[in-house]
Amino acid sequence: MLELMDLSKRYKQFYAVKNMNMYIEKGEIVGLLGPNGAGKSTAISMLSSLIEPTEGDVLFHKKSILKNPSPLRKVIGVVPQEIALYEELTAEENLHFFGRIYRMSGKELRQKIDDVLKLIGLVDRRKDVVKKFSGGMKRRLNIGVALLHNPEFLIMDEPTVGIDPQSRSYILETVKRLNEEKGLTILYTSHYMEEVEYLCDRIYIMDKGNLIAVGTKDDIKEILSAEHTIHVEAELLNNDFIEALQEEPTIKETFVKDETITIIVPKEINVFQLITRLANETKVELKSVNVKTPTLEDVFLHLTGRALRD
Ligand SMILES: Nc1ncnc2c1ncn2[C@@H]1O[C@H](COP(=O)(O)OP(=O)(O)OP(=O)(O)O)[C@@H](O)[C@H]1O
Structure with missing residues (x-):
């Protein structure tokens, strides 16, 4: 349905997006993931079609x-x-107001406003001014505006930033429902x-203007198939232990949070042996050492050496 062909945006010498290739099929939810400044927006x-690319095309x-x-x-519809x-x-x-901008009016608009308010869970608050709303309610209304004109393709730019957990899960469920029940294609x-x-x-997955990984969840996790991701918890961490891990040549990445x-x-x-030895040498008392099923977060760490929320 939509294809990005070698798309780039350059500001002077700086590429905000470089040679991006992507496709989105009808009915899919496609994720675009990356830290702040990666080039997603x-x-x-x-x-x-809000800004023109420096190079490439969108079909x-x-x-x-x-x-x-x-x-x-x-x-x-863009959120x-x-x-x-x-x-x-x-x-x-x-x-x-926004419905009128989409040239909707009368009964059609009233009906659509009712539908949208139901969908975003704000029927009870329809008569309240927005300045009284929580961040999460504003975000939900922001999504409602983008849905007024029955879009087939919804683009959502970080719709859950800075909101409470309930609103966040409400938004995620709404996105899922829009896709499953209404067949909406979504770029999230x-x-x-x-x-x-x-x-x-x-x-x-994007970083610094470039796509660094593409595929299904499983494809992307496969990147780590030759490796284990281990979470180590200690009673009291010390720098000697962290440095010992960082300097150990068999360990590919070390990240502390x-x-x-x-x-x-x-x-x-044999990671258990290795960690126990380094902990003994640096006098750290271990609480747990667990092999984790790799998450996408681990993939990002692996690909960039940085945590996603740095
Ligand atoms: N008009 C502009 N002029 C110059 N640089 C820009 C412009 N717009 C974006 N950039 C730069 O391009 C890079 C990518 O920005 P973009 O907003 O696309 O990232 P993002 O992944 O959406 O991050 P965020 O989540 O912070 O919005 C950033 O380094 C940003 O400073």
């Missing part, structure tokens, strides 16, 4: 959107990262691994 802006049903963006524009709502208007008034960008893992069949150390080692290494 720039890619989305190009593929939704919608095999036709370039650069020459003629209107067939795509008619069927996409921007920034909340775009009028604080002084009620939820209903906001939907009405996030820097949360677990969201993309939960929602998407196919995933593109709170009291847990994650390391990546080739499968053939």
Whole structure:
């Protein structure tokens, strides 16, 4: 349905997106994952024809959107990262305002506003002004605006940033339902691994403007198939232990977060023996050493040497 062909965006000498290739089939939820500044928003802006690429092309049903963006524009809904709502208007008034921009009116618009309010779980709050809403409710209304004109293809730019866990899971469930029940094609960008893992069949991972991994969840996890990801917990971590792990040549990556150390080692290494020895030498009391099923987060760590939320 949609294809990105060697798409690049350059600002002076700096490539925000470089040679990006991607396809999205009808009915899919595709994940675009990457840390802040990876180039996700720039890619989305190009593929939704908001900004022009420096090089490359975007094809919608095999036709370039650069020459003629209107067939795509008619069927996409974009949920921007920034909340775009009028604080002084009620939820209903906001939907009405944006519906009018989509040239909807009368009974059709009233019916659609009712449907959307139900879908985003804000029927009871329809008469409340947006400035009284929590961050999560604003995000949900932001999504509602993008759904007013019955889009076939929904682009969501980090729709769960900075919200409470309930709103987050509500949004994730809504995205799943929109796909399963209404057949909506969705491009979902996030820097949360677990969201993309939960929602998407196919995933593109970006870093510093480049795609660094592409495939199904299983394909991407396969990248780690020759390695184990181990989580090490200690009573009290000390720097000597961390340094010993970092300097150990058989350990590929060492990453410390709170009291847990994650390391990546080739499968053939007897990791329990190794860690116990290093802990003894540096006088660290181990709490647990667990081999984990690799997550996409581990894949990102493996590919870039950095955690996704650095
Ligand atoms: N108009 C612009 N001029 C110059 N540099 C830009 C411009 N827009 C984006 N960039 C740079 O391009 C890079 C990618 O930005 P982009 O917003 O696409 O990343 P992102 O993955 O969406 O991250 P975030 O989650 O922080 O929005 C960043 O380094 C950003 O500073």
